[in-house]
Amino acid sequence: xxxxxxxxxxxxxxxxxxxxxxxxxxxxxxxxxxxxxxxxxxxxxxxxxxxxxxxxxxxxxxxxxxxxxxxxxxxxxxxxxxxxxxxxxxxxxxxxxxxxxxxxxxxxxxxxxxxxxxxxxxxxxxxxxxxxxxxxxxxxxxxxxxxxxxxxxxxxxxxxxxxxxxxxxxxxxxxxxxxxxxxxxxxxxxxxxxxxxxxxxxxxxxxxxxxxxxxxxxxxxxxxxxxxxxxxxxxxxxxxxxxxxxxxxxxxxxxxxxxxxxxxxxxxxxxxxxxxxxxxxxxxxxxxxxxxxxxxxxxxxxxxxxxxxxxxxxxxxxxxxxxxxxxxxxxxxxxxxxxxxx
Amino acid sequence: xxxxxxxxxxxxxxxxxxxxxxxxxxxxxxxxxxxxxxxxxxxxxxxxxxxxxxxxxxxxxxxxxxxxxxxxxxxxxxxxxxxxxxxxxxxxxxxxxxxxxxxxxxxxxxxxxxxxxxxxxxxxxxxxxxxxxxxxxxxxxxxxxxxxxxxxxxxxxxxxxxxxxxxxxxxxxxxxxxxxxxxxxxxxxxxxxxxxxxxxxxxxxxxxxxxxxxxxxxxxxxxxxxxxxxxxxxxxxxxxxxxxxxxxxxxxxxxxxxxxxxxxxxxxxxxxxxxxxxxxxxxxxxxxxxxxxxxxxxxxxxxxxxxxxxxxxxxxxxx
Numbered sequence: 001x002x003x004x005x006x007x008x009x010x011x012x013x014x015x016x017x018x019x020x021x022x023x024x025x026x027x028x029x030x031x032x033x034x035x036x037x038x039x040x041x042x043x044x045x046x047x048x049x050x051x052x053x054x055x056x057x058x059x060x061x062x063x064x065x066x067x068x069x070x071x072x073x074x075x076x077x078x079x080x081x082x083x084x085x086x087x088x089x090x091x092x093x094x095x096x097x098x099x100x101x102x103x104x105x106x107x108x109x110x111x112x113x114x115x116x117x118x119x120x121x122x123x124x125x126x127x128x129x130x131x132x133x134x135x136x137x138x139x140x141x142x143x144x145x146x147x148x149x150x151x152x153x154x155x156x157x158x159x160x161x162x163x164x165x166x167x168x169x170x171x172x173x174x175x176x177x178x179x180x181x182x183x184x185x186x187x188x189x190x191x192x193x194x195x196x197x198x199x200x201x202x203x204x205x206x207x208x209x210x211x212x213x214x215x216x217x218x219x220x221x222x223x224x225x226x227x228x229x230x231x232x233x234x235x236x237x238x239x240x241x242x243x244x245x246x247x248x249x250x251x252x253x254x255x256x257x258x259x260x261x262x263x264x265x266x267x268x269x270x271x272x273x274x275x276x277x278x279x280x281x282x283x284x285x286x287x288x289x290x291x292x293x294x295x296x297x298x299x300x301x302x303x304x305x306x307x308x309x310x311x312x313x314x315x316x317x318x319x320x321x322x323x324x325x326x327x328x329x330x331x332x333x334x335x336x337x338x339x340x341x342x
Numbered sequence: 343x344x345x346x347x348x349x350x351x352x353x354x355x356x357x358x359x360x361x362x363x364x365x366x367x368x369x370x371x372x373x374x375x376x377x378x379x380x381x382x383x384x385x386x387x388x389x390x391x392x393x394x395x396x397x398x399x400x401x402x403x404x405x406x407x408x409x410x411x412x413x414x415x416x417x418x419x420x421x422x423x424x425x426x427x428x429x430x431x432x433x434x435x436x437x438x439x440x441x442x443x444x445x446x447x448x449x450x451x452x453x454x455x456x457x458x459x460x461x462x463x464x465x466x467x468x469x470x471x472x473x474x475x476x477x478x479x480x481x482x483x484x485x486x487x488x489x490x491x492x493x494x495x496x497x498x499x500x501x502x503x504x505x506x507x508x509x510x511x512x513x514x515x516x517x518x519x520x521x522x523x524x525x526x527x528x529x530x531x532x533x534x535x536x537x538x539x540x541x542x543x544x545x546x547x548x549x550x551x552x553x554x555x556x557x558x559x560x561x562x563x564x565x566x567x568x569x570x571x572x573x574x575x576x577x578x579x580x581x582x583x584x585x586x587x588x589x590x591x592x593x594x595x596x597x598x599x600x601x602x603x604x605x606x607x608x609x610x611x612x613x614x615x616x617x618x619x620x621x622x623x624x625x626x627x628x629x630x631x632x633x634x635x636x637x638x639x640x641x642x643x644x645x646x647x648x649x650x651x652x653x654x655x656x657x658x659x660x661x
Binding site for chain 1: 461462463465474477481547590593599600629633636638639642646
């Protein structure tokens, strides 16, 4: 965070007096996801100590692939959360992506690139429409995305016409299957793709004017508008990006699982939101970034690996997820008291 | 037209009421026996969980927050009753009903404390609670457990000529009606409209918020009982279906997500509209996938209409 235009101002009220070390330390902890890194390291250490057998390339690859899928699915959600909204249409986009990968690219034999382009255009277009509607009519994205999500899901299932047995083509499956290789190295390309997305997103959010305008719109809509940020364009673009990214995530999810089902998108909505929240991105705040979501996704995947390998069930990992979300956010995602908002 | 618009703007639920009436007429055209006395108790019993989950979503939205954990709370109440209370011999109505309602209200209160005292964002707090409740329901009853004969069957059938579902909906309605006689509801609406102004006017917004979420939890508990009445087994898998349905019903009924505007009547008509839409399309032989499409489309159109044409003039440029 080198640009200071958007960080909280009162920190440097008296430049001659340096704040106490503890205050500076706390500000630093809030500013960088240090806590998340610590948690990830601790969980990884715990996993390796309790189950030494897990430290082999195959297991590590599979953990990373699952993390990548979750992080990819949560990418658009991160942007929408920073803008101060919530994209409940994600399961619909993901379902459409899996449909394109399995039925269109797989069964009909359409080239994978074309299927990818169609997904990006359709999901991006629907997302753009959502963003525009929400901005134009000042309605909450929550309901509009909920309705659109149901509509996309319905339309996709109608197009699929009951055929859930197709599988994506080999070209797509090699991108996400555990045996895949990247430039000769023994890990599937999706890990590299998500890493590159992370770097790209960091550059976009922190090093471009568009990224700063995006943060400005999320933090204070009116102030951004008065500063001549075209908020309509920001909202439209963010929701379009959310749709397109979730659709692409759907393609990879289908490639990883080698198939799809009617409800494949739903777990990714709430787990993706959990990854965003555990990472520490907050609704409409400067303290939100995709790096945090990557860490959040890694935390959740490690956690569920630990839980499942200790003989607990998937259901109990949900309980732990819930507690973790509440604990992490109450540590530093608390809102201001009403008396401070007069 | 000039006379009609102000009417819609005066009553937030008018649009949902109109939609429900149109859909009811269409339903009667497609299947004339839709309202026959023989079918009525069954129809109302299937409708009751929709309506009650819609009710449960409303108080927290009115307080300017949101509660996405009411659907899972309803299914959790259902699992709690079928998989724990009945096997433990606590299945009598005078034991089970208070326990279910107390647990549900307690979980609602916990949500309220997380939002009002710990000051978490409402979406965050209730998402965490949603995970907890879904996990708990799955832990209690991974697979559906069939319920033996029990008192909830009354709510699926009828008591004399009164359909049982009217009781569950009626109890929730009566609670709200009674609360409207107190200062609670006006304070709730004031808090939702602007928590800063309400706080400045001396409203104890912490208590109001906690009470709002508690009330939502209580309604979700009643929804759990109504759900048990029709499914007569534990259905932990229904959690995600109901999670967003209640929200849709409340919002379609004209309750503003910004808070401070709307009420239980809106949620009632919203839920009835969604239910009638599904019934109509099913009866006309439309594929289930297209029903979902239509539901989504109606939701988006309803919300946009509510925010533009039907919104009160004063508020149109507010946000």
